[in-house]
Amino acid sequence: xxxxxxxxxxxxxxxxxxxxxxxxxxxxxxxxxxxxxxxxxxxxxxxxxxxxxxxxxxxxxxxxxxxxxxxxxxxxxxxxxxxxxxxxxxxxxxxxxxxxxxxxxxxxxx
Amino acid sequence: xxxxxxxxxxxxxxxxxxxxxxxxxxxxxxxxxxxxxxxxxxxxxxxxxxxxxxxxxxxxxxxxxxxxxxxxxxxxxxxxxxxxxxxxxxxxxxxxxxxxxxxxxxxxxxxxxxxxxxxxxxxxxxxxxxxxxxxxxxxxxxxxxxxxxxxxxxxxxxxxxxxxxxxxxxxxxxxxxxxxxxxxxxxxxxxxxxxxxxxxxxxxxxxxxxxxxxxxxxxxxxxxxxxxxxxxxxxxxxxxxxxxxxxxxxxxxxxxxxxxxxxxxxxxxxxxxxxxxxxxxxxxxxxxxxxxxxxxxxxxxxxxxxxxxxxxxxxxxxxxxxxxxxxxxxxxxxxxxxxxxxxxxxxxxxxxxxxxxxxxxxxxxxxxxxxxxxxxxxxxxxxxxxxxxxxxxxxxxxxxxxxxxxxxxxxxxxxxxxxx
Numbered sequence: 001x002x003x004x005x006x007x008x009x010x011x012x013x014x015x016x017x018x019x020x021x022x023x024x025x026x027x028x029x030x031x032x033x034x035x036x037x038x039x040x041x042x043x044x045x046x047x048x049x050x051x052x053x054x055x056x057x058x059x060x061x062x063x064x065x066x067x068x069x070x071x072x073x074x075x076x077x078x079x080x081x082x083x084x085x086x087x088x089x090x091x092x093x094x095x096x097x098x099x100x101x102x103x104x105x106x107x108x109x110x
Numbered sequence: 111x112x113x114x115x116x117x118x119x120x121x122x123x124x125x126x127x128x129x130x131x132x133x134x135x136x137x138x139x140x141x142x143x144x145x146x147x148x149x150x151x152x153x154x155x156x157x158x159x160x161x162x163x164x165x166x167x168x169x170x171x172x173x174x175x176x177x178x179x180x181x182x183x184x185x186x187x188x189x190x191x192x193x194x195x196x197x198x199x200x201x202x203x204x205x206x207x208x209x210x211x212x213x214x215x216x217x218x219x220x221x222x223x224x225x226x227x228x229x230x231x232x233x234x235x236x237x238x239x240x241x242x243x244x245x246x247x248x249x250x251x252x253x254x255x256x257x258x259x260x261x262x263x264x265x266x267x268x269x270x271x272x273x274x275x276x277x278x279x280x281x282x283x284x285x286x287x288x289x290x291x292x293x294x295x296x297x298x299x300x301x302x303x304x305x306x307x308x309x310x311x312x313x314x315x316x317x318x319x320x321x322x323x324x325x326x327x328x329x330x331x332x333x334x335x336x337x338x339x340x341x342x343x344x345x346x347x348x349x350x351x352x353x354x355x356x357x358x359x360x361x362x363x364x365x366x367x368x369x370x371x372x373x374x375x376x377x378x379x380x381x382x383x384x385x386x387x388x389x390x391x392x393x394x395x396x397x398x399x400x401x402x403x404x405x406x407x408x409x410x411x412x413x414x415x416x417x418x419x420x421x422x423x424x425x426x427x428x429x430x431x432x433x434x435x436x437x438x439x440x441x442x443x444x445x446x447x448x449x450x451x452x453x454x455x456x457x458x459x460x461x462x463x464x465x466x467x468x469x470x471x472x473x474x475x476x477x478x479x480x481x482x483x484x485x486x487x488x489x490x491x492x493x494x495x496x497x498x499x500x501x502x503x504x505x506x507x508x509x510x511x512x513x514x515x516x517x518x519x520x521x522x523x524x525x526x527x528x529x530x
Contacts, residue, residue, distance in 0.1 A: 026157040042154050043185025047192065050150065062149065068163065072156030075149065 010090055011036070012048045013057060016077050017087060024063075024074040025049065049077055057083035140182070144208070145193040145201025154185060228263035233274065233304050233311040235259055237356055246314030248356040249294045250389030252321065252347065257290040257313070261306055271306075279303040284317055294319045297346065318354045320344040323386055323393035330440075330502065331367070331376040332400045332417055340372050340395070344388050357388035366399050379415040400502050406430040406485070409503070417502040422451055422489035424496065429486040432459060436477045436506040439485065443470040443499040451497045452488045459483035 005013070015031045016023040029045045052058040063074040079087070141151040158178055165174040193205050235243040236258045249255060257276065261269040276290040282298025292302065294317035302313045325342035340359070344352040361369050366380035374384065376399040385394045400417040403409070407430050409416060420441070422428060432455075439461075441450065448469045455461055458479040466473050476485075489497040 024157075025153050026160055029157070041184040041188070042157055042181055043188030046150060046154055046157075046185075047188040050192070062152070066156075066160075068160055069156035070159035072152050072159060074156060075153035 005086060005090060006048075008040075008044070008048050009052055010087075012045070012052060013079065013083055013087055013090075016049075016058060016083075017079055021076070023077045028077070052083070053077070055082075056080055057086050141189060143204070144189055145197035145205055146189050147192055147196050150192050150196075151189075154189075158182065225267070227267045227269055228265060230261050230269055230306045230309050231264040232262045233259060233306065233309055234262060235304075235311075235313050243313075246299070246316055248316045248318060248354055249292060250318055250320040250344070250352070250355050250357065250391075251294065252319045252390055254285075254287075254291045254293040257292060257302065257304070257315070259290060259304060261309075274304055274306045276302055276304050279312060281314075282317060284315060292317075295347075297352075316354055318352050319347055320352050320355060320389040320391050321347045323388055323391040325386060325393040325395045328396040328398065329374075329384075330398050330400065331374070332402055333376050333378060334402055335376050337370060337373045337375045340374055340384065340386065342386055342393060342395070344391070355388050357386060359387070360385050361397070367397055381415075398504065400504075406432070406501065406503055409433050413503075414505045415502070417500050420451070420487060420497065420499045420501050422487065422497040424489055424493060425491045427486055427488035429484050431481065432476065432478050432483045432485050433503075433505065434478050434481045436475075438464075438502075438504045438506065439474045439476060440502045440504075441472045441487070441499055442502075443497075445470075445498075449494055449497075451493070451499075452490060454486045454488070455483065456486065457483035459485075 011032055012028060015028045015035075019027050019031060025042065025046055028049065029040055029042065032040055032045070049058060049060075053060055057080055058077045059080050060075050060077050063076060065071045065073050141155070158181060162174050162178050165177050169177070190205065190209070193201055197205060235247050237243055237247070247257065259271050259274055261271050261274060263269055274290060275288050276286050277288065278284060278286045279301040281300035282296070284298065284300040284302070285293040285295075286300075286302050290304070292315055294315075296317065296319070298317050300315050300317065302315050304311050304313060322345045323342055324345060325340070329341065331338065344355045346352045357372075359369050359372060361367050361374070361382055361384050363380065363382035365377060366382040367377055367384075368375050369384070372386075374397065376397075379399050379401045381399075382397050383394055384397055385392060398415060400415045401413070403413065403416045403418050406416065406418045418430075420428065441453070443450065450470075450472055453472070453474070455476070459476055460478075461474050461476040464473040464475055487501070
């Protein structure tokens with residue numbers, strides 16, 4: 001069964017996958033902002049991450065309280081097995097959609 | 111005894127670095143009051159605090175604080191959604207109340223902004239009727255009276271008039287106080303200057319003091335009559351007629367007659383009172399409205415106020431059977447002729463002439479014991495070729511129980527200044 005993902009959800013999942021152990025709200029936000037060249041609000045990022053967690057695509061754990069966060073802990077996110085499957089499905093779907101499109105139109109990945 | 115619980119979102123003091131300020135307490139309280147999930151709030155506030163430190167290094171403390179506040183505000187919709195989704199029923203109720211309050215406050219602020227008063231833009235002077243004066247104000251009072259001024263802003267909102275200042279500018283020597291009280295002792299026109307802030311307007315004041323209103327004690331109309339001017343005159347302190355007047359009128363029972371300006375329109379048979387106010391003076395007049403009938407014979411019980419035409423060629427007479435009870439008869443010649451036809455009664459009837467001040471009018475009070483009494487009018491051979499007029503009958507008292515009417519409704523009216 002495939003889970004339908006919004007564009008921000010897919011981007012957040014990819015960011016978590018990319019960041020690995022360092023995937024927490026601020027890092028995901030900075031990563032997405034840098035790649036999309038736009039500012040995402042903290043609320044938007046956390047709402048998306050929480051939705052992904054509700055869907056079972058992410059898991060989260062709280063770190064120890066950190067001085068740099070005014071004594072608050074970080075919430076680290078990690079891809080679940082379902083999240084990994086969802087990313088693969090999304091890639092397969094994208095590849096399938098791009099199939100047959102001329103080379104000139106294909107995006108050049110960095 | 112258990113130790114007091116720290117606030118849900120308060121960070122442990124032991125972990126704070128001297129260089130890293132905790133999130134402002136108001137942010138904690140805001141999220142707490144919204145009912146946001148503690149873990150969700152902790153993560154958001156932690157991220158904000160962490161990024162704030164970075165921004166302080168780059169943009170300074172003030173820039174970082176501004177960013178922090180704006181970021182928290184932009185997160186509000188997401189926080190609302192989180193609270194609505196994961197909050198307890200109490201939290202949701204509190205959230206609903208908060209949202210409703212915010213909507214109310216914003217609506218009120220928007221309304222206040224839209225409806226706010228601007229600076230004075232126009233001075234308007236009104237007549238007794240409330241209509242805006244174009245050709246000036248008519249003052250018929252003999253006592254000092256306040257000029258009816260309105261201060262409007264550019265949007266037409268009415269502002270306070272306390273700060274308007276007045277002064278006599280030219281014309282008749284009318285006494286004008288700085289607060290706008292004018293005293294008219296003689297006839298004359300004066301220009302009064304009114305000012306507030308940067309607005310200055312000249313007003314023409316027509317002083318026409320009225321000492322007395324003279325009006326007939328009663329007026330008789332018929333239902334079919336067209337609209338008529340009320341017969342009254344205004345007299346000044348010098349005893350002369352005042353032609354330019356403005357005032358207010360009131361008919362006490364609008365089911366009998368109504369007013370349009372200073373004109374009266376009969377509606378249905380009955381009696382009513384009309385009062386007229388001009389300046390300090392007041393006068394009243396009783397108005398009776400009759401219904402035309404072809405004959406006064408065999409009147410119905412509801413025919414309290416009826417009037418019949420009289421048409422008598424020379425040498426003829428007309429006779430009617432009168433109703434049982436008390437009534438008044440009034441004969442009035444058509445035109446100004448003073449010659450009155452002969453009048454006689456027959457049967458169980460007793461009548462008495464009443465004094466009238468009009469020679470062409472005869473008024474009689476009668477009482478009959480049965481419905482066999484007759485009233486006859488004759489144009490003798492030696493008299494006029496043709497007698498024409500009308501005879502009205504008014505029963506006493508009027509039987510209201512025959513056709514019940516609603517309680518009287520007063521009908522006010524005003525009339526603009528005009529020459530009479």
